[in-house]
Amino acid sequence: MSRNWKTICQLNDIPAQGARVLKRDDGDDIAIFRTIDDQVFALVDKCPHKGGPLSQGIVSGRTVTCPLHNWNIDLATGQACAPDEGCSGHIPVKLEAGAIFLALD
Amino acid sequence: MKKLKLVMVGNGMAGVRTLEELLKLTPELYDITVFGAEPYANYNRILLSPVLTGEQTLPEIMLNDVDWYAEHGITLHLGKEVVDIDRGRRIVRAADGTTAEYDRLLLATGSNPFILPVPGKELDGVVTFRDIHDVNTMIDAAANHQHAVVIGGGLLGLEAANGLAARGMKVTVVHLGEWLLDRQLDRTAAAMLQDTLQERGLTFLLQKQTAELVAGSSGRVASVRFKDGEEVPADLVVMAVGIRPNFSLAEQSGIYCDRGIVVNDFMQTFDPRVYAVGECVSHRGVSYGLVAPLFDMAKVVANHLANFGIARYVPAATSTKLKVTGVDLFSAGNFMGGDGHEEITLSDPVGGIYKKLIVKDDKLVGACLYGDTADGGWYFRLIREGHAIHEMREQLMLGEGAIGDVGHAGQNRAMGMSDDAEVCGCNGVCKGSIVKAIQEKGLFTVDEVKKHTKAASSCGSCTGLVEQILINCVGGAADVKPKSEKAICGCTELNHGQVRQAIREQHLTSLADTFTALNWRSMDGCSSCRPAINYYLISSWPGEAKDDPQSRFINERVHANIQKDGTYSVIPRMWGGVTNPSELRRIADVADKYDIPMVKVTGGQRIDLLGVKKEDLPKVWADLDMPSGHAYGKSLRTVKTCVGSEFCRFGTQDSTQMGIDLEHDLFGMWSPAKVKLAVSGCPRNCSEAGIKDVGIIGVDSGWELYIGGNGGIKTEVAEFLCKVKTHDEVMVYSGAFLQLYREEAFYLERTVHYLHRVGMEYIKQRVLADEVGRNELYARLKFALTFEQDPWAERTKGGVARHEFEALSIETVTA
Numbered sequence: 001m002s003r004n005w006k007t008i009c010q011l012n013d014i015p016a017q018g019a020r021v022l023k024r025d026d027g028d029d030i031a032i033f034r035t036i037d038d039q040v041f042a043l044v045d046k047c048p049h050k051g052g053p054l055s056q057g058i059v060s061g062r063t064v065t066c067p068l069h070n071w072n073i074d075l076a077t078g079q080a081c082a083p084d085e086g087c088s089g090h091i092p093v094k095l096e097a098g099a100i101f102l103a104l105d
Numbered sequence: 106m107k108k109l110k111l112v113m114v115g116n117g118m119a120g121v122r123t124l125e126e127l128l129k130l131t132p133e134l135y136d137i138t139v140f141g142a143e144p145y146a147n148y149n150r151i152l153l154s155p156v157l158t159g160e161q162t163l164p165e166i167m168l169n170d171v172d173w174y175a176e177h178g179i180t181l182h183l184g185k186e187v188v189d190i191d192r193g194r195r196i197v198r199a200a201d202g203t204t205a206e207y208d209r210l211l212l213a214t215g216s217n218p219f220i221l222p223v224p225g226k227e228l229d230g231v232v233t234f235r236d237i238h239d240v241n242t243m244i245d246a247a248a249n250h251q252h253a254v255v256i257g258g259g260l261l262g263l264e265a266a267n268g269l270a271a272r273g274m275k276v277t278v279v280h281l282g283e284w285l286l287d288r289q290l291d292r293t294a295a296a297m298l299q300d301t302l303q304e305r306g307l308t309f310l311l312q313k314q315t316a317e318l319v320a321g322s323s324g325r326v327a328s329v330r331f332k333d334g335e336e337v338p339a340d341l342v343v344m345a346v347g348i349r350p351n352f353s354l355a356e357q358s359g360i361y362c363d364r365g366i367v368v369n370d371f372m373q374t375f376d377p378r379v380y381a382v383g384e385c386v387s388h389r390g391v392s393y394g395l396v397a398p399l400f401d402m403a404k405v406v407a408n409h410l411a412n413f414g415i416a417r418y419v420p421a422a423t424s425t426k427l428k429v430t431g432v433d434l435f436s437a438g439n440f441m442g443g444d445g446h447e448e449i450t451l452s453d454p455v456g457g458i459y460k461k462l463i464v465k466d467d468k469l470v471g472a473c474l475y476g477d478t479a480d481g482g483w484y485f486r487l488i489r490e491g492h493a494i495h496e497m498r499e500q501l502m503l504g505e506g507a508i509g510d511v512g513h514a515g516q517n518r519a520m521g522m523s524d525d526a527e528v529c530g531c532n533g534v535c536k537g538s539i540v541k542a543i544q545e546k547g548l549f550t551v552d553e554v555k556k557h558t559k560a561a562s563s564c565g566s567c568t569g570l571v572e573q574i575l576i577n578c579v580g581g582a583a584d585v586k587p588k589s590e591k592a593i594c595g596c597t598e599l600n601h602g603q604v605r606q607a608i609r610e611q612h613l614t615s616l617a618d619t620f621t622a623l624n625w626r627s628m629d630g631c632s633s634c635r636p637a638i639n640y641y642l643i644s645s646w647p648g649e650a651k652d653d654p655q656s657r658f659i660n661e662r663v664h665a666n667i668q669k670d671g672t673y674s675v676i677p678r679m680w681g682g683v684t685n686p687s688e689l690r691r692i693a694d695v696a697d698k699y700d701i702p703m704v705k706v707t708g709g710q711r712i713d714l715l716g717v718k719k720e721d722l723p724k725v726w727a728d729l730d731m732p733s734g735h736a737y738g739k740s741l742r743t744v745k746t747c748v749g750s751e752f753c754r755f756g757t758q759d760s761t762q763m764g765i766d767l768e769h770d771l772f773g774m775w776s777p778a779k780v781k782l783a784v785s786g787c788p789r790n791c792s793e794a795g796i797k798d799v800g801i802i803g804v805d806s807g808w809e810l811y812i813g814g815n816g817g818i819k820t821e822v823a824e825f826l827c828k829v830k831t832h833d834e835v836m837v838y839s840g841a842f843l844q845l846y847r848e849e850a851f852y853l854e855r856t857v858h859y860l861h862r863v864g865m866e867y868i869k870q871r872v873l874a875d876e877v878g879r880n881e882l883y884a885r886l887k888f889a890l891t892f893e894q895d896p897w898a899e900r901t902k903g904g905v906a907r908h909e910f911e912a913l914s915i916e917t918v919t920a
Contacts, residue, residue: 009913015906017629017655023912032913036629053671056659058632065632067659067667069563072632083546083557104915 003092003103008032011040011098019055019064021045022102030091031055032100033064033075040100041075042093048073048086108136111410112197112207114187114354116141118150119383119399120213121169126407128177129595130626134411137179138205140197142186145237146171149547151396151582154428157240157268161544168547180205190358192376209378209410212355212366216348216384216394221256225318230326231342234265243341247272250340254278254329256315258285260427262345266307267429269341277308277337279315279329289425289436293452294459294475301432301457310337318342350385350392365392370417372406382406388418395423396582400549408598413624416598421590422470422488424481426580433520435481435576438471438488439463446470451502462501467493469501479518480504482572486587492864509566509818519573528570531563536574543578550584551575566818588851589862594633596626601637601851608641614650615642630656637852640739640775644847647889654906660737663909664896665722668715673722675714677731677897678772681746681764681784682710688731695728707736709743709781720912723905726897732772733897739853742781744768745793749786749803758803760786763835767801770836771843773893774886777850777859780843795823798856799839804828808835812842812868813860821857824865827873841872841879844886 014020014034022030022042029045031054043064045055052068063072063081072081078090092103111127113120116139124137147169155161174181185199190210198204218233220226230250232242246253247269255266258280270276278285284295299309314332318339321327330336350365361367361375365387372380372388382402384394393399398420408416424437442448442463451460456476462484463471468491472484483505487494494501506517512530516522524537542548542557554571555562561571575583592598599607604623613619619638620630630638635656642650654662665673677692692712696704702716711734717725726733735741746764750756764784774780783794784801794800796816800823802809807830814823829838845868850859860868872879 006915008915013908013913015655015908018908020908021912023914029912050669052669053667056667056671058635058656058658060631060635061628063631068669070632 005094005101005103008100008102011038011095011100017059019059021055030102032093033059035059035062035075040093040095042091042102043073043075043078044089046088047071048080048088049084054088109134109208110206111135111137111209111211112205113137113139113211113213114197115213115215115383116143116147117213117215117383118147118168118396119403120211121147122400122403123211123213123382123406124179126404127410130407130411130413138182139174139179140182140185140187140199142184143236144184146174146181146183148237151579152544153234153240154264154268157243157265158271158430160430163237165544187354190354192358195378209380211406212379212381212385213383214351214354214385217351218344219347219349220344221315221346223315223317225320225326228318228320228326229324230340231318231344234261234343234345243269243343244272246341247274251275252338253341253343254337254339255343255345257345258282258309259288259345260286260425263302264428265343265345267302270306274341277310279310279313281312281314283312285309289434289440290473290475291461294461294473297454297457297459297475298432298434348384348394350387352385355381363387371409372402372418373409380406380410388420391420395425397423397584400584424485424581426576428580433478434475435478436473437481437485440471440473442471449502460502464494467495469494478576479573481576482569482585485585490587490589490862493866496865509564510820512564512566513570516570519570519577528574529560529567532559534558534560539571539574540578543575549579549582564818593637594631596630596634597623599623604638605641605645608645613642614646616653616656640777640852643775644889648892661739663719663722664733664737665717666737672716673719675717675722675725676707676711676734676736677729678734679711680768681744681761683761683765691729695725698728699725710745711743720910723900723910727901732895738775739778740776740780741771741774742779745781745783745797747785747791753786755789756786757805758786758808760784760792760803763801763803763832766832767836767839770840773890773895774843776843776847777852778855780856796820797823799842801835801839810835810838813857815855815857824860826868837879837883838872840886841882842868844882845871847886
């Protein structure tokens with residue numbers, strides 16, 4: 001099945017260890033993260049705890065720390081790190097020739 | 106690469122903790138095989154007492170069940186006692202013939218209970234109190250028999266006696282010494298404890314030496330006979346007279362032993378491939394039976410097994426707790442005193458409270474508390490931190506009162522709280538939930554309790570209560586180390602002080618260099634250590650270390666305060682709390698223009714615009730045309746002032762102008778935690794300077810300076826530092842203290858906690874006595890501040906980082 005990949009931005013539009021927000025009219029905001037080693041991940045921009053904007057958190061390794069109550073969320077899966085429980089949906093993302101693509105429905 | 110083989114002999118708490126630490130450091134280095142003589146996986150031996158009383162069950166005290174071993178790929182041989190180590194061929198062999206080869210061997214064989222060498226010691230009905238088997242034997246005996254005799258009036262003996270009595274037996278405790286717990290208590294406290302336990306139905310025979318255990322007609326033990334000829338009936342005899350390191354296996358295999366397996370500071374035996382950990386070792390001639398030092402050892406062994414090679418075992422003071430429900434007893438450090446030791450005691454036999462503190466060379470070295478152990482954790486920290494106590498000596502006995510003032514209905518004694526009483530008012534966590542988590546998840550540190558229950562994880566005001574609950578549950582195994590000894594986070598073993606020192610001494614100027622130089626475990630740190638190190642870098646090397654915005658909390662990155670709905674609050678600076686019509690008009694216009702839902706007056710004498718959308722922030726700053734109030738930062742917040750001599754009929758000094766001058770002088774100052782100042786114009790102190798980090802009170806003859814006040818979680822009254830005459834002196838002395846704080850406090854440590862840690866004496870020496878040092882401190886502060894400018898103006902003029910304030914949108918392409 002081929003996915004409907006959409007170009008979102010260039011890798012350089014996001015700082016390493018940082019994130020940007022993709023606003024959508026028809027759905028939740030999406031947070032796109034870039035790690036220190038230039039991997040990219042995308043999550044629904046909502047902490048499973050109290051809906052905090054994950055895009056505003058500190059990115060370290062493969063996790064982001066929610067700015068509201070310090071939950072750590074795994075960037076690849078959207079799962080809260082133990083012992084917290086919950087999941088922010090993750091969105092398929094790929095990086096090709098410096099451009100970031102998301103597979104949005 | 107082929108994995109190395111690690112074999113562990115012994116499957117108790119110290120050994121398995123070592124494996125846990127090792128797996129954290131290097132999950133892939135070893136194929137691990139574990140031999141355990143008992144048929145159980147790793148359980149919490151400390152909690153055998155509550156199992157005996159029936160307060161807990163065996164499944165509840167399991168720390169690592171067999172699934173845990175499987176999950177980590179560890180081969181587990183339960184019920185197999187290792188009987189031989191062939192060190193030449195590096196093979197261990199169990200009694201049933203099972204063998205395992207090793208590259209590294211870890212001996213964690215624990216200890217054996219000491220058995221009195223008296224006739225009848227092997228009779229049916231004679232047990233020790235060491236493992237699950239013993240507990241089951243005791244529970245069976247309690248169901249079928251009446252009389253129990255416990256030999257040994259130490260911690261373990263009393264816990265056994267209490268448990269058997271709870272199960273309906275008639276229990277006599279026999280003790281050789283003159284009083285109970287003669288290693289923990291003095292005669293007075295022991296008498297109080299004995300009274301309490303007698304009221305519960307226990308009988309005590311002191312100064313009695315056991316001569317023989319006498320068999321009945323069935324062959325089972327029937328009585329205990331003493332040297333003096335007296336005899337008491339006994340269907341069950343529990344020997345709880347101490348433990349001996351179990352080193353027979355090591356000794357047989359030729360490893361050097363001397364009343365324990367002799368290890369060096371790296372927990373290595375005389376055979377370099379063989380390490381030992383736990384109660385079986387003899388380290389510098391000492392063996393340990395408490396959990397806390399065993400866990401410390403576990404870290405050291407794990408560090409060396411992981412080939413890190415940097416940890417050393419250094420014995421630290423330990424604490425113990427009697428785990429008898431309703432009896433509160435805590436001791437720590439050297440609680441017996443001796444030559445050159447001073448004792449401070451409080452004795453209230455009627456009220457059932459006894460406290461003894463041991464002081465040596467102006468330091469607290471030991472504490473023994475009976476009846477009221479609420480301050481046990483505090484005393485324990487004072488002992489470990491070892492700083493001078495003469496200034497607080499008069500208050501020492503009264504305790505710390507460290508628990509926040511609000512949020513738990515004024516409760517400050519965890520013991521007396523019911524299970525449904527709320528401990529954490531931020532997250533609504535009750536005592537019962539905390540106790541349950543500690544027991545079920547096998548928690549030993551306040552940090553673990555925070556993670557699992559959320560208690561004490563927000564404002565932290567109930568940390569002291571949580572600590573008490575932890576101590577009540579797991580006793581001396583509770584890890585209540587002072588922050589100065591704790592690792593910053595899971596990324597390193599180093600504590601805040603060590604990292605700061607390394608940054609200064611090795612001239613580290615970037616996060617990446619710091620992580621490399623200090624062997625950080627993670628690729629790029631975590632949300633705990635990055636902000637701390639970023640602060641240490643910029644405060645140690647102003648102008649040289651580059652601030653890393655990605656290592657700052659969002660508030661400091663966008664210079665506004667994030668709110669629960671993701672909007673921000675904006676607080677412009679009003680110097681000394683003074684504003685004017687033009688500023689107020691601009692604020693009103695901004696509130697209208699950007700549709701700001703709330704405008705609120707803050708506690709720091711300024712105006713807060715709440716509910717600002719992130720993308721509006723730069724425009725709001727530009728339109729306000731006022732400097733940032735830094736209300737979002739670990740930085741100088743406000744200088745609150747009263748009206749002072751310009752208008753007030755009581756004012757003796759121009760406090761308003763002094764406040765404005767201080768605020769300008771310190772503008773842009775980053776600090777370990779937020780810093781608030783206040784200036785009052787007379788001792789009526791309308792600006793509440795007594796609860797500020799630096800409080801200044803004008804009097805007719807000059808200015809009084811107070812430091813370390815706090816009006817938040819726990820109201821702390823600022824302490825008098827000095828009195829000065831001139832305006833300039835106020836600037837220099839305040840600035841010098843703040844610079845000292847900036848250079849030495851740990852990240853997130855408020856001035857009050859820094860002050861308590863280093864002591865007022867030290868601050869006075871640095872800021873008052875040493876004139877050159879004072880001026881240098883102030884000069885360093887001024888130098889650091891030359892690099893700071895108003896972040897709002899900077900961004901209004903120079904533009905903002907686009908990625909922070911502009912959202913992305915979708916542009917569709919086919920791929």
